[in-house]
Amino acid sequence: MHAHGHAPDADDIAARILAVVRAIPRGQVAGYGEVARRAGLPGRARLVARLLSHNGDRALPWHRVLxxxxxxxxxxxSTEYREQCARLRSEGLRVEGGRVRGARAVATVDAQVWGPAPD
DNA sequence: CGCCTGACCACGT
DNA sequence: CACGTGGCCAGGC
Structure with missing residues (x-):
């Protein structure tokens, strides 16, 4: 084990992505690409999606990723689709036509506190 | 190796 | 806001 730590192993990458997903506050959402970026993996949105599709952890707030x-x-x-809808609504989010309203208004917690980045 | 598929994304119309 | 187009990355075969 311990291959040259130069490039992160698949396990490390997965762990980072899952950590970012768990870090999404209740009642808030984030895009796949956004999650990948926060995990230090710009351009790996599809990897995030693939990881979640294989995820078995029911405690993981995967429903907050759109x-x-x-x-x-x-x-x-699909069953998963309906569950995501239900979970989002249970957090107070308004879901209409398979879409979460106001999801793009606030991309990050900072934006909520400090407002849209002036720079 | 090449080819196809997927819980994606940015951009133009 | 809906659609179409091209691009990207990872896996499965």
């Missing part, structure tokens, strides 16, 4: 436009990525009508 497409960049605020839409639910899962196929409409």
């Amino acid at each position: 497409r960049s436009d605020g839409r639910i990525a899962l196929p409409e009508g």
Whole structure:
């Protein structure tokens, strides 16, 4: 084990992504690309999606991860899709037409406290 | 190796 | 806001 730590192993990458997902506050959402970026993996949105699709941890707040436009990525009508809808609504979020309203208004907690980055 | 698929994204119309 | 287009990365075969 311990291959040259130069490039992070798949396990480390997965762990970082999951950590970022767990860090999304209740009642808030983030895009796949946003999550990847926060995990230090710009451009790996699809990796985040793949990881969540294989995830088995029910405690993981995977439902807070949406497409960049605020839409639910899962196929409409599927069991997982309905569960995501239910979980989001249970957190007080308004979901309409498979989309979370106001998801793009606040991308980060900082934006909520300090307002949109002036720079 | 090449080819196809996927819980994606940015951009233009 | 809906759609279409091209791009990107990882896996499965």
